[in-house]
Amino acid sequence: MKKILSVTFLTLLITVSGCKKLLDQPPKSQLGSDKFWKNADDAKAGVAGIYDGIQDMFNSQFIYWGDGRSDNLTFHPTYNDALPLAINVLTPSTNGADWTLIYTTISRANFAIKYIPTIPVIDAATSNDLQAQALSIRAYCYFWLIRLWGNVPLWTQPYEDLSTDPYKGVTPAADIMKNEILPDLLKAYDLSDKTAAVVWNVNSGGIAAMLMDVYMYNHDYANALSWCDKLLALKRYSLEPTATWKNIFTSPTNSKEDIWSLNWDFTVDGGNKTSQEIGAGDTNSDFAVDPALWTYFTTTTADIRGAQSIDFKVNNHDKIWKYYAPNLDKNGNQIYPNSPQANLLFPLYRLADIYLLRAEALNRTGDLANALVYLNMVHTRAGLPAYQASDFASADDMLYGNPVNGNGILRERQLELFCEAKRWFDLQRNGIIVSTMDPLIKIRQTLKGFPPTGFGDVRKIYWPINQNVLNANTKLTQNPPY
Amino acid sequence: MRLQCLIKIFLMTKCTLILIVISSFQVFSKGYGQDKININLHNVSIKKALAEVEKASSYRFVYNDDALSSKLIGKVDLSNASIVEVMEMLLSQTNLTYKLNGNNLVIITDKRLQSAPISISGVVSDSKGPLPGVSVKIKGTQIGVLTDGNGKFLINVADNNAILVFSSVGYVATEIPVGDRKTINVTLKESATDLSEVVVTGYGQSVAKRDLTGAISTITAKQIEERHPINLIDALQSQASGVLVINDSGEPGATGSIQIRGGSTFSSAGNAPLFVIDGILSQSADNVNPNDIQSIEVLKDAASAAIYGSQAANGVILITTKRGRAGKPLINAQYARIFGVMAHKLEQPNSRDLRIERNLYNGASPDKPTTTNDSLNVVFNSDNDNQDVITQTAKRDILDFGVSGGEKSVQYYSSIRYINDQGLIVNSYAKTLQARFNLDYQVSPRFKYSNRLSFGYNTNNNINEGNTINQAFQRPSNLALYYPDGTLTGYISGRRNQLSVALLEINQTNTYNGDLFNQIDYTITKDLRLTNNFDFGLSTPHNVFFDPKLLSSANPLVNSGRESFAVNTNWAYQGFLNWAKTFGNHSITAVAGVSAEKTQNNSFKIAGSNSANETIYTSNVYGTIDQTNTGTDAGSTSRESLYARATYNYKSRYMFNVVYRKDGSSRFGKDNKYGDFYGSSAAWRFTDEPFMGWAKKVMNDAKLRVNYGEVGNDRIPSNSNLLIYTFGSSFYNAVNGVVLSNQFGNSQLKWESNIQKGIGLDLQFFNSRLNVTADYYKKTTKNLLYQRNIPVETGFTNVYVNVGDVTNKGFELSINATPLALKNFNWNIGANLTIERNRIKSLYNHQPFLATSGGATYLVQEGGKIGDFYGYKGLGVYQYDASNAYDGNWNRLTPVGVSADGKTAQKYTLNGQTYSGTVHHMYAGGALLLGGDMIFDNVKKDSVIDANDRQVLGNAQPSFYASIINTINYKQFTLSFTLNTTWGGQIYDSPRQTLDNLATSGIVADNNTTYNSWKKQGDITDIPYMGRKNSTANFPGTQSRFLENSSFIRLSYAKLTYNLPANLASRYKLKNIGAYVYGANLLTWTNYTWYDPEFSSSSALTPGNDNGRYPRRREVGFGINVNF
DSSP, X not given: OHHHHHHHHHHHHHHHHHHHHHTOOOOSSSEEGGGSSOBHHHHHHHHHHHXXXXXXXXXXXXXXXXXXXXXXXEEOSSOOTTHHHHTTOOOXXXXXXXXXXXXXXXXXXXXXXXXXXXXXXXXXXXXXXXXXXXXXXXXXXXXXHHHXXXXXXXXXXXOOOTTSOOOOOOBOHHHHIIIIIHHHHHHHHHHSOTTOOOTTSOOHHHHHHHHHHHXXXXXXXXXHHHHHXXXXXXXXXXXXXXXXXXXXXXXXXXXXXXXXXXXXXXXXXXXXXXXXXXXXXXXXXXXXXXXXXXXXXXXXXXXHHHHHHBOTTOTTSOOBOTTSOOOBOTTXXXXXXXXXXXXXXXXXXXXXXXXXHHHHHHHHTTOHHHHHHHHHHHHHHTTOOOOOGGGOSSHHHHHHTTTTTTSHHHHHHHHHTTTSSOHHHHHHHTTOHHHHHHHHHHHHHHHHTSOOOOSOOGGGGSOOOOHHHHHHOTTOOOXXXX | OHHHHHHHHHHHHHHHHHHHHHHHHHHHTSOOSOOOEEEEEESOBHHHHHHHHHHHSSOEEEEOTXXXXXXXXXXXXXXXXXXXXXXXXXXXXXXXXXXXXXXXXXXXXXXXXXXXOEEEEEEEEETTEEOXXXXXXXXXXXXXXXXXXXXXXXXXXXXXXXXXXXXXXXXXXXXXXXXXXXXXXXXXXXXXXXXXXXEEEETTEEEEGGGOOSOEEEEEHHHHHTSOOSSHXXXXXXXXXXXXXXXXXTSTTOOEEEEESSOOOOSTTTTOOEEEETTEEESOOXXXXXXXXXXXXXXXXXXXXXXXXXXXXXXXXXEEEXXXXXXXXXXXXXXXXXXXXXXXXXXXXXXXXXHHHHHHHTTSOTTOSOOSSOTTOGGGOOOOOHHHHTBOOEEEEEEEEEEEEEOSSEEEEEEEXXXXXXXXXXXXXXXXXXXXXXXXXXXXXXXXXXXXXXXXEEEEEOOOTTTTHHHHHHSOTTSOSBOTTSOBOOOBTTBOOHHHXXXXXXXXXXXXXXXXXXXXXXXXXXXXXEEEEEEEEXXXXXXXXXXXXXXXXXXXXXXXXXXXXXXXXXXXXXXXXXXXXXETTEEEEEEEEEEEEEEEEEEEEEEEEOOSOSSOOSGGGOSEEOGGGOEEEEEEEEEEEEEEEEEEEETTTXXXXXXEEEEXXXXXXXXXXXXXXXXXXXXXXGGGSGGGGGGTTTEXXXXXXXEEEEEEEOOSOTTTTSXXXXXXSOEETTEEOOXXXXXXXXXXXXXXXXXXXXXXXXXXXXXXXXXXXXXXXXXXXXXXXXXXXXXXXXXXXXXXXXXXXXXXXXXXXXXXXXXXXXSSEEEEEEEEEEEEEEEEEEOGGGOOEEEEETTEEEEEOXXXXXXXXXXXXXXXXXXXXXGOOBOTTOOBOXXXXXXXXXXXXXXXXXXXXXXXXXXXXXXXXXXXXXXXXXXXXXXTOSSBOXXXXXXXXXXXXXXXXXXXXXXXXXXXXXXXXXXXEEESOEEEEHHHHHHHSOOSTTOOOOHHHHHHSOOSTTOOOSSOOSTTOOHHHHOSXXXXXXXXXXXXXXXXXXXXXXXXXXXXXXXXXXXXXXXXXXXXXXXXXXXXXXXXXOOOOSSTTOTXXXXXXXXXXXXXXXXXXXXX
């Protein structure tokens, strides 16, 4: 009996003592969070992850947010995907109403902002510049959020423990602007390495451009101009010549015009799905070019941007070939890559955008002469004759055009920055969304056989919140009037 | 309608059966026994005397009037006499004799008329040989003998009318009329429900079936043989109540799903049970050859399953494989060939239907003479039967060979099986090789060594149903499959060529798997045995996928492929002590032990394109590597456990069972790694109580069981308790980014627990000719493990939590009856009925959430059920434009005097009254709804049909499922067939939705839609107008139009076997030779319109979504079986 007991005891002992180790099975092809943010490589990899977040958030929504609701694009003649945007009947399930991927990017930035300073072995300049990138991207994300949804929840710390309440209500957009976006950007500019100039990263130029953009949104023209000055003082940027205009979009590293462009490499990260909205080889687009813009570009052949932005040969008017290098078949038709092989290198900030913003700021501050100078730099680069001061009877004429949207700064921005996610915010910043869109939506509704109700409730300037997002956070309420 | 009739008959039969049982009780309760008789008679006739005895006792007399002379008897005065004394006295002076019959019947006959006794001899045997100790009785008497060691018997019967009853425990009692034979050789059939049968309960323990305290169903090798099972699913389907087995039998190599006592969890691993194969815990039994199975035990209740603790929440299936028997080697060879045809071919639009459909789709008149495509182009002018060209007669060859045998100390069993399965879709196949070697070696009286060695090889071409069989419907029939030069076409008008895909796409998986199990049993004392075993398993799936250029949709065409390889290993150790002791009427058993196990998976995959050659599929041929789909993956999980069980049995009358297990798992946070599981059950054989003596003649055995237990579930992905950084898909500017997983890590994760209470009744009637088992249970799952949403603003989208309760209640009934057991004819019926009801009791924050699969959306909410379809309820189609009219409360108005264009009405009525208020209109997708648009139930009562108007439309779970298995033996023939039904659930017909929702321009709607849709103002139908293509308004999502009834009744298996008589077979030196014809899925009654209503679901929360599964076969085959 003793033997039995000892055998049993031994067996139990072996098993139980082995247990502690046996039950500890850490992930093998992934990494537990306690083992990351330990060195400079981790910091670089973590920040690359933040950029990857921007890729994801723009992957299929860039066009939906930036141009889809504007007078640049309309619904496709055959498909209905873009119809809710074109006639302003957004619902909580419309593509674009989901902010998940923006907050994923913010979360990655929050982790980086918290942990990069704790890394023991990293040189200070690298650490600071990486923090600058994380801070500025976080601010950039919130800037998108408040422009698209208004008041939104504010998270500036990483979420790391389930015992922390994950439910947060919204913070007023103005507070986010004041307490988060501006302080982050200013701090980022201070931390940034002024010698770093990689176009794919938010460098000091990108941060300055963002600050200018943000101050423009706040109608703080003095600060906008001052940050524009700082940007230009970097002396890195110049307008791409007319002949090589397309380089801005297809080869940002070879263009001095791009301030911050989004890198994309389908071979390692998959294709940019935005191609499915505006021109991929394997599917029809969701959108078509708005008829008025189509008419302008196809009839104003002197403007070199039309033929390089839109594929005039496609009957559905749904192929935007701005982002594609020419690749023609034997009949001279563009061969579009399939969406899994599409690289779309969005310029998020470029000098023409900055010049036109500067023109707008100068215009609003009464310096019409200089405003005209900056407007003409972009206008003439497109192959068009320069505007004369006499073309605009007033500052408003110069901004909004005379006739409205016939010329002027905002019109120039529309033509120059077509499908670069600027137009909707130009309309928003200048308070002309409803006046611009209402007549257009009525035309579209009539075309579709729907009652011409127009833009509808003015609060529809903001997007509805996606239903799943709402469901997941009980402290959120749907944006009225949705 | 026909279905309902059958059900009624089925129910009626059951009622009748119950009635018979009740009335039998009444007959036999009317007195029985050893009456003591008091009579005092003087000089009466014998007849009168017998009448007096009848009055004074419960005995009754049977006699022929002529036989009783009118002779008077003398004086008879007896008190407290037995019947024997009375009869001796009465008949002493006559030529009469008497016979006491079992039922207190006394038969009186004339001695002189009695014929001389007939002597009958013979041999009683079973399928394996002579049977000793079989009782041979003359029916209606107590006269009987037992067979000797060679199964021989000799008995004298009175006359030719005598009937011999052969009975033995474990065999079906058989009655044979003597007739004019002198020799009667009988082969007894093993009884399907044998109470002496041993039921394995795990960890070296087993219990006689009559002493079971839990709800355990047993399936024997014999029951399995009566099918022609390819896998465990075939073997198990319809065999046990409470076990829903869904057979995905169409696709080569496909299996199906097993769910025990309803769905009780949300976790993605679903509701699959735990498999224990020869003691080893396993997540799958796909590699077990069903012919190797000796028995399957399904542990349904928690008290039985609790010994398997954390993995037992969904029940446990114990599989015991065959062992060799001492004796001459037994060689078994078997070959079968089975043909399969498509059981349900679907209607498909031909090119004429297609032209009409295209016209309607484009808003034109149906008979507009042109087509949208060039009429001179050859590729647009075919008329193909797309379904036909990619399907073929399926063929299955099954070859089995096995040798078993042994001596006193060594027994071996070995088998090898090869299956070559060519599926219904061309180029789909599965080839399987399974081998097993079981060795038991008694080294010394105390020391036993056993091993179980299995090996499998599998290769199959996984045909993509979506791009072949579903594409056959989506691709217009006018598009050419071949160019005029005979080469296959690729994409035309955006639709792939399903034939090219079937023929040219390579998706081949080769898997080797092996398992090595060793066990040492050491008998320490007579009562105590120590067992140690170790198991090692390995599986290496290797997949090659390749699409040649022809299948490419890119411009220019590009080929692409991928290759993946994995090494999955697992080991497990178990050590336990078994103790058993009997003290007089008390017997006690106990087991206690420990176990540890670990599984490890390593895999890599490489994807690429621009292969330099289209006949070589390895990754070195790729011109470009697709880095997003290239990488490796690795992970491991482990468990350790402590367990114990004790049973107590008093005279098989009172039985108790207690179980405890402690489990540790690597999947949970460090403070929650261990969980405790326990169970207890008891049984009471009330027929053994003295007060039940009266019932014994009819109800041989009756037992009441109660059980209570708690088991667990740990099936969540490993590392769900950790916040994790992931690699490899977050590149930016050539930097390999590292990002957090969007699943948040919950360090508080613990076991999901499942508490089960049950009560059961086992009844046996008429010498075990009728067996009834009934069970009722209530299962409550607590701390439900599921992935819940977390506010996305945190940067994460979901997290595994332990919140929520689900309950399942169920009733199970199994009946096994042998209505006929004659010499040459034996008929056995097994029937099962299962009713399950599921309810979600609570959820995190009481928050409902949606689950989706294919076109189906499900609502998971408190008070709801798993599988509640959620969407828009269709109420028809607006007849006119003017029909879109409502009053202020959103009641629909009826237009009167509608104009010719349908746009205006002279007036509106509401409930027959003229309506004079404001007329409101309904909108959807931003548009005013017009004639031909869907009318959806306006749940929210507002002017728009949107997400707020969704409601629960139905449920996927059946209200009951049932089966009847008949086995009929006639001489050398055996016929077995299974009818099963699943009743009352619903299916979302996603492939039909894909055809009909007009979402993609190239897809053709089905003919029902083409011909019955709304076409012009005034049409009354429930299918919307095709020309407007208002997808937001008419196809907002899951809708009732595509929800169908899933009820079916199926003749699922049938097998007719003929075995050559043993004496004939032995002439050819064969032990047995038999041939059989086999059929599966022979007849199905259902109203479901896509291929088949029976299919398994990959996710626990989304049952009943048909994604366009591989079509089911109707199979007929033949086979031959030789033993020597």
